[in-house]
Amino acid sequence: MTPTKELKKRAREALAEKMGTVILAFVVLIILSFGSGWISSALFPENSKLNIALGYVFSFIISILINVISAGMLYMYLNIARNKEFSLNDLFYFFKKYPDRVITATFVLAFINVLTMLPYTIYGYSLPTDISDMNLLMEMAVKSGVLMIIGTVVYEIITIPLEMTYYILADNPQTKGMDALKESIEMMRGNFWRYFLLKLSFVPLMFLSVFTFYIALLWILPYMTMTETMFYRDLKGELKRSGETEPPTYGYQSEPYFKSVDTEAEAIVNPEADQDDRAEKSDLWNIQPDSESRESADNESTEQPQTAEEIQEEKKPQEEQPEEEDNEPKPWDEYFNRIK
Numbered sequence: 001m002t003p004t005k006e007l008k009k010r011a012r013e014a015l016a017e018k019m020g021t022v023i024l025a026f027v028v029l030i031i032l033s034f035g036s037g038w039i040s041s042a043l044f045p046e047n048s049k050l051n052i053a054l055g056y057v058f059s060f061i062i063s064i065l066i067n068v069i070s071a072g073m074l075y076m077y078l079n080i081a082r083n084k085e086f087s088l089n090d091l092f093y094f095f096k097k098y099p100d101r102v103i104t105a106t107f108v109l110a111f112i113n114v115l116t117m118l119p120y121t122i123y124g125y126s127l128p129t130d131i132s133d134m135n136l137l138m139e140m141a142v143k144s145g146v147l148m149i150i151g152t153v154v155y156e157i158i159t160i161p162l163e164m165t166y167y168i169l170a171d172n173p174q175t176k177g178m179d180a181l182k183e184s185i186e187m188m189r190g191n192f193w194r195y196f197l198l199k200l201s202f203v204p205l206m207f208l209s210v211f212t213f214y215i216a217l218l219w220i221l222p223y224m225t226m227t228e229t230m231f232y233r234d235l236k237g238e239l240k241r242s243g244e245t246e247p248p249t250y251g252y253q254s255e256p257y258f259k260s261v262d263t264e265a266e267a268i269v270n271p272e273a274d275q276d277d278r279a280e281k282s283d284l285w286n287i288q289p290d291s292e293s294r295e296s297a298d299n300e301s302t303e304q305p306q307t308a309e310e311i312q313e314e315k316k317p318q319e320e321q322p323e324e325e326d327n328e329p330k331p332w333d334e335y336f337n338r339i340k
Helices: 004-015 019-043 049-081 088-095 099-116 118-126 134-158 165-171 177-187 192-200 203-212 217-235 261-269 271-284 291-302 308-315 331-339
Strands: none
Touching: 004 049, 004 192, 004 217, 019 049, 019 088, 019 217, 049 088, 049 099, 049 165, 049 217, 088 099, 099 118, 099 134, 099 165, 099 177, 118 134, 165 177, 192 217, 203 217
16 A cells, blocks of 8 residues: 555646646636536525525536536546546546446435535525624524534545545446446445545645635645545555556567677577577567578588588699590591601
8 A cells, every 4th residue: 555645746746737737627617616506596596495496406416417527527637647648628528438327426426415415505594584683693604614514524424435436437437337336335445544544634735725715725626636546546556656666668678689698698508498589589570481491491400510621621722633645546647657
């Protein structure tokens, strides 16, 4: 297991020079969240119980669509963490890849959110609107804030075993929503408190963001999300401890095609291994020797090596052979015989 400090370090390295895109993605989600609330209030004013119910249903449907976009944002974070191509179009990835699977998982998470935030919702709708007492307004605001914080904390704790669902769907979009939820629960078994402490470590940064009028959250939230992405990769076994190296899969490799001195020495000591190595390389490059070269190679292999004496004999100059006498009769021989 990779320590939390190492996960945060990897998250910072992954986000280097990419903060502009991830911050813009969070801004899009924030605008959609606040925009949906404003649209719900405009379409269904709270002047009747029916409008309140319809507004609540409308907000629930919009929250499901926003969660699908949030799942697309996690897909983008996975691409960044794995050094793959990414863009803002990744936010809408799950609208093109099995959206029903994501909506199923989102519906379960949204339903849990509704249950955990139900006290805050009921209390907010039960408040009177014509209150002029400032002390009473402050008291109601404090109660509403406490209920909201409690509901949020309870939701975060309950859904920790389900936090890896969107990552699982990002890696395997064909997985069914309920199966992804079950796989997330199984993956988080034994890692609950480790993940909880990881999320808790960002709470001080959340409090410090108050002094920046919450503008720092535009940096803190992507940093936190990328750290959670690295946590998922750690559960998948994709991360290695710092100092460990993976075998290179690209670039210059001397072993297959360029032998070192040690390799040549090994070939002399173990010629059979060297022949096997040559055979493997021949297969790799699909070298098919033709019949003529194969026959010449066989002839060379069958020839007996010459001895030193045979080589010396070949080097000696050949002695001149005496010319053979021509005993055939010539026409002028008869003339000379008559003179004699």
